[in-house]
Amino acid sequence: MSVIYPDTQLLINGSWRDGAMKRRSAVYDPATASVIGHYAMAEPADLEEAIQSAGTAFAPWRDAGAYARSGILRRAGVLLRERADQLAELITTEMGKPLIEARAEVMSSADLLDWFAGEGRRAYGQVIPARTPNVTQMVLKQPVGPVAAFTPWNFPMSQLVRKLGPALSVGCTVIAKPPEDTPASPAALARALLDAGLPAGVLNIVFGEPAQIADYLIPHPVIRKVSFTGSVPVGKQLAALAGKHMKRITMELGGHNPVIVCDDANVETAAAAVAGFKVRNAGQVCISPTRVLVQKGIYERFAAALAEHVGKVRVGSGLKPGTSMGPLVSERRLKAVSGMIEEAIQEGAHILASGEATPQPGFFHAPTILTGVSLSSRIQNDEPFGPVAILSPFDTIDEAITEANRLPYGLAAYAFTSSIRNSQRLQTELEVGMLAINHTLLGLPELPLGGVKDSGFGSEGGSEAIDSYLISKLVTQAAI
Ligand code: NAD
Numbered sequence: 001m002s003v004i005y006p007d008t009q010l011l012i013n014g015s016w017r018d019g020a021m022k023r024r025s026a027v028y029d030p031a032t033a034s035v036i037g038h039y040a041m042a043e044p045a046d047l048e049e050a051i052q053s054a055g056t057a058f059a060p061w062r063d064a065g066a067y068a069r070s071g072i073l074r075r076a077g078v079l080l081r082e083r084a085d086q087l088a089e090l091i092t093t094e095m096g097k098p099l100i101e102a103r104a105e106v107m108s109s110a111d112l113l114d115w116f117a118g119e120g121r122r123a124y125g126q127v128i129p130a131r132t133p134n135v136t137q138m139v140l141k142q143p144v145g146p147v148a149a150f151t152p153w154n155f156p157m158s159q160l161v162r163k164l165g166p167a168l169s170v171g172c173t174v175i176a177k178p179p180e181d182t183p184a185s186p187a188a189l190a191r192a193l194l195d196a197g198l199p200a201g202v203l204n205i206v207f208g209e210p211a212q213i214a215d216y217l218i219p220h221p222v223i224r225k226v227s228f229t230g231s232v233p234v235g236k237q238l239a240a241l242a243g244k245h246m247k248r249i250t251m252e253l254g255g256h257n258p259v260i261v262c263d264d265a266n267v268e269t270a271a272a273a274v275a276g277f278k279v280r281n282a283g284q285v286c287i288s289p290t291r292v293l294v295q296k297g298i299y300e301r302f303a304a305a306l307a308e309h310v311g312k313v314r315v316g317s318g319l320k321p322g323t324s325m326g327p328l329v330s331e332r333r334l335k336a337v338s339g340m341i342e343e344a345i346q347e348g349a350h351i352l353a354s355g356e357a358t359p360q361p362g363f364f365h366a367p368t369i370l371t372g373v374s375l376s377s378r379i380q381n382d383e384p385f386g387p388v389a390i391l392s393p394f395d396t397i398d399e400a401i402t403e404a405n406r407l408p409y410g411l412a413a414y415a416f417t418s419s420i421r422n423s424q425r426l427q428t429e430l431e432v433g434m435l436a437i438n439h440t441l442l443g444l445p446e447l448p449l450g451g452v453k454d455s456g457f458g459s460e461g462g463s464e465a466i467d468s469y470l471i472s473k474l475v476t477q478a479a480i
Contacts, residue, residue: 014200120169255411
């Protein structure tokens with residue numbers, strides 16, 4: 001690696017520093033399982049300081065104006081693009097994804113910053129016709145206040161941008177707790193924002209014990225909004241805590257995303273798309289396709305094409321040229337994914353395809369396609385969040401829709417069909433926040449991103465993403 005992996009400190013009121021007790025914890029390279037650096041851990045005193053600094057910075061940032069805030073976000077986007085090669089190496093080193101994917105994450109972070117820079121300038125209110133000519137009635141859109149943002153390790157930079165972009169653009173200040181598994185890339189994003197002119201205190205970054213930090217920040221009266229991306233169980237805990245203290249929430253949680261491949265689909269297009277997306281980021285993507293439901297007329301052909309694609313995946317260090325899939329992020333995740341697969345096999349499932357042997361050491365798992373998986377197996381019910389897909393046949397579209405809607409998750413779904421009738425039924429009946437038909441491209445800045453049911457609440461993309469960082473204040477005024 002040409003980049004030297006940095007230790008990461010806390011960012012409080014514009015200064016990078018250690019926590020009050022100088023506690024540090026290790027960061028691992030998932031491709032070698034070795035310690036590569038450390039991050040500073042925040043104590044309650046540090047959290048209080050971060051909160052006070054976000055509270056003090058709020059009014060000046062709100063009053064700085066949308067145009068000035070937009071300029072800072074855009075400049076940060078320019079800096080990310082200029083630094084893309086170096087930042088991509090940082091992401092790959094601490095997270096594991098192949099360099100090409102890490103670079104794409106940096107570029108998409110810049111793209112998201114551009115989008116939200118524009119959205120802040122379009123935070124329009126309303127003028128409501130009055131009943132009498134001397135009255136003016138307006139709805140003003142104003143920033144909700146300081147935000148507590150919790151982000152995950154799978155896209156350590158862009159997941160944070162999805163929260164910082166809308167929050168900062170409309171005038172909120174933020175205390176972010178990025179992932180402890182991958183602390184350096186979110187810190188590098190914060191550095192780009194500071195270099196672009198973000199004033200001290202507008203963004204504070206803390207690391208430490210996640211539950212302790214959440215328990216301190218969420219009830220605090222200065223914090224007005226909570227945004228979390230991560231697993232359903234943690235999301236429910238944080239949503240309950242936020243509810244208890246009447247805080248607004250955005251919850252972007254997990255999925256167990258179905259793909260419905262109908263007899264009238266283009267088999268090769270569908271198999272290539274599913275295989276390509278399944279191994280992206282080693283399956284550690286909330287919208288990764290997992291339950292692949294294939295109509296019986298094309299099942300054998302689809303299974304053969306999928307197996308062929310999966311057989312070609314080259315697993316290895318993300319820094320090595322030619323690698324198409326890197327390791328999982330941590331030993332914890334490797335054990336979770338392999339445990340679910342082993343359980344399914346003990347319960348009668350078969351491996352249709354799995355990639356070549358994985359390198360050692362490191363947290364690698366071969367991409368795996370399972371067939372004959374019992375609906376009661378854990379992997380059919382809990383999100384695996386790894387490079388594994390379950391292939392199952394179906395007879396009728398009704399059967400596929402019932403299976404797709406069986407779980408409490410409702411994030412993304414995919415379908416491959418040339419029938420408008422099938423497509424219309426899926427659009428109406430699938431219980432998801434996002435549906436892609438005949439391709440898999442979701443997650444662009446201009447598209448809404450979010451789920452229904454247990455997959456969460458709110459949107460982190462598109463024109464609605466800024467809404468949850470704004471309050472509507474009615475002002476009605478009579479000229480006397
Ligand atoms: P997790 O929910 O335990 O952790 C996800 C993130 O939340 C981590 O960064 C962690 O530091 C943080 N976190 C954990 N407990 C917390 C708490 N009490 N308060 C505040 N933050 C907390 O999940 P994991 O085991 O690291 O990852 C696997 C699961 O996470 C998957 O099943 C998947 O559902 C989910 N996940 C989802 C996304 C997504 O994009 N929706 C991203 C990453 C992980």
